[in-house]
Amino acid sequence: MPRTGLPSGSGTWLDPDIPVTGGGPGYGAVVESLRDLLDGFAAASPDEETVRALADAFAAWSKRLERHRVGERQQVFGRRRDLHGRGQVMAPKFAAEESDERSVKGTVTFGRYFLGGNGAVHGGAIPLLFDEVMGRLSNTAGRSQSRTAFLHTDFRSVTPVGVPLSVRAWFESEEGRKRFIRAEIRDGDTLCAESHGLFLALLPGQP
Ligand SMILES: CCCCCCCC(=O)SCCNC(=O)CCNC(=O)[C@H](O)C(C)(C)COP(=O)(O)OP(=O)(O)OC[C@H]1O[C@@H](n2cnc3c(N)ncnc32)[C@H](O)[C@@H]1OP(=O)(O)O
Known part of the structure; x- marks a missing residue:
């Protein structure tokens, strides 16, 4: 187990045996959707109705994700070395x-x-x-x-x-x-x- 918050090391970058560390097989697609969302949001000039709908949807998802909150050692975001970009959007x-x-x-x-x-x-x-x-x-x-x-x-x-x-x-x-x-x-x-x-x-x- 690593002592630090950084993900632990592995073989070469494209090591096929890199373990999947949580989030299941669909996690990468969610991260891709999140990237698309950020790009789409940055490129949009939304009307008021769309802004309200977005605010409600984001608040609902934040609340739902709160139930799945874990400590740093169990975090999936940024720890999926099997995915391009380690499964993060930062x-x-x-x-x-x-x-x-x-x-x-x-x-x-x-x-x-x-x-x-x-x-x-x-x-x-x-x-x-x-x-x-x-x-x-x-x-x-x-x-x-x-x-x-x-x-x-x-x-x-x-x-x-x-x-x-x-x-x-x-x-x-x-x-x-x-x-x-x-x-x-x-x-x-x-x-x-x-x-x-x-x-x-x-x-x-x-x-
Ligand atoms: C999968 C993950 C991918 C993403 C990875 C992202 C990586 C990160 O961003 S890490 C976050 C950003 N970095 C940090 O927060 C680091 C903060 N700084 C520190 O923790 C410490 O300063 C640390 C650990 C870097 C070095 O501290 P320490 O171990 O005490 O080293 P120290 O004894 O001062 O220096 C060791 C040697 O390095 C040299 N050195 C240290 N810092 C520097 C510097 N900034 N510039 C030039 N030389 C330096 C020293 O001169 C010394 O050289 P020598 O052995 O020849 O005398």
């Missing part, structure tokens, strides 16, 4: 396509929910995606859990909303507890953003 969904012990490649499409302005992804959503991908890479392949010590992001060109983008992350070096990881997001040949980060393996007792 960060944009990264779909891994190729991985080995020290690198991963895949795609991401930032939905309308992540719009900053003028068709560009919000500048805070990009490091969020990097931390998600680089942090998980740091913790895979049997490595112990780590935390982000720093994450530097360079925005090289506008990252477009609604376009499939390629993402790559890889180990640059490892020195004791220090894992230096790099990552980039590209729109075709265009470099949109790149990042380098330091992930520190946690010591016993560190939260």
Whole structure:
């Protein structure tokens, strides 16, 4: 059992034996619907009747979910390593396509929910995606859990909303507890953003 709130490690990213940790086979479809809902809500200018209906529906679902509330160790959200994006909607969904012990490649499409302005992804959503991908890479392949010590992001060109983008992350070096990881997001040949980060393996007792 992990000591920290982070999900425990597993084999390589695309390990077929990653255990399903709650929520059942339909959980991934619900998370996809939630992503669609957030994108649809962000893109809509709803009339009053629609706003009231939404408020009532959301309140009813919040109340219903309250009955299923669990502690952090039993939480399903963000712990489904068998699903792209770990079954969470906080960060944009990264779909891994190729991985080995020290690198991963895949795609991401930032939905309308992540719009900053003028068709560009919000500048805070990009490091969020990097931390998600680089942090998980740091913790895979049997490595112990780590935390982000720093994450530097360079925005090289506008990252477009609604376009499939390629993402790559890889180990640059490892020195004791220090894992230096790099990552980039590209729109075709265009470099949109790149990042380098330091992930520190946690010591016993560190939260
Ligand atoms: C599946 C999950 C995917 C998502 C994963 C997401 C990962 C995350 O976002 S984690 C959340 C964000 N990060 C945090 O909250 C971390 C908060 N910070 C901490 O807890 C601590 O500072 C921690 C654990 C990182 C390091 O503390 P500690 O273990 O005491 O390390 P410390 O002894 O200070 O430093 C160790 C070495 O790293 C270096 N170091 C530490 N921080 C930094 C830094 N920011 N910049 C450069 N070097 C650093 C030190 O200089 C030292 O180097 P050396 O060994 O050469 O002297």
